[in-house]
Amino acid sequence: MNDHLLRVLDREAGIRGFACVTTALSEEAICRHHAAPMAGAVLSQGLTGAALLGATLKVRQRMAVKVQGSGPSGKLAAESDAYGRVRGYVSAPDFASPQAVTPESMAAAIGHNGLLTVTKDVGLKDLYQGVVSLQSGRLDEELTHYLVRSEQIPSAVEIGVAVDENDWLTHAGGLLLQALPGADEKRLRVLLERLDDLPPLATLLRDGETPYQTLAALFRDGEMSVLEERPLAFSCSCSRERTRKALQMIGAAEIRSLMDEGQAVIECHFCHEEYIYGVEELGEILADETAI
């Protein structure tokens, strides 16, 4: 099943639902970051959370989730946009837990002390930022808490990561239910009860259940209209042009010292792409800079 996200709406009740598969983009991120199983599972949770929150954005908007927890996986950062492009990293990708990958051990890897920050670029002059304290380290619970507390939208997030016998990720995906203003609260409670009654998302994903099937099991009886299905992919916005601009900003003395070293290597945090600048190109950047 290709990575994708489905957006549905129960018009009468004013409740929207999102469900996604993020297996391939998680695998690509794990591979790019050479992440150990536990760190990779945590990274996958972050990417899935960002994909879900990104689906609530409008065209040209972008968002970032940052979790700075007390656990050994370190800082988790994930970003997404309204087009299903997702990227992210963990600061300790080589963290190898002695425990098997489970929702509890992933929560311990993140840690239950710390902060979750969501930043949104909605195209205005200032960025929107919301911060909440971590409660349990379970990322889906933390995101639910953020949406309810900071954005004040009744919501429920569930993220599922399934692994094989060696703890390598085999499936990943997520689900988000949200009440729109004036939503039917009774109906929302029914949906949340049904969500509680469903098997864990990791199990559904492992069984090959699609986002459509998962959402249909919640909304039932033709109450939901499918609004959109969009592909999701690991995609980084870094480029040679951008790193060149960054080099132009560091100043002539710094560029000269890089030229003395023989080259400059700029590595992107998010995707590990390396941009290498030789002496000749650094000379051109220096000439451009001194010409300004």
Ligand SMILES: [Zn+2]
């Ligand atoms: Zn990159």
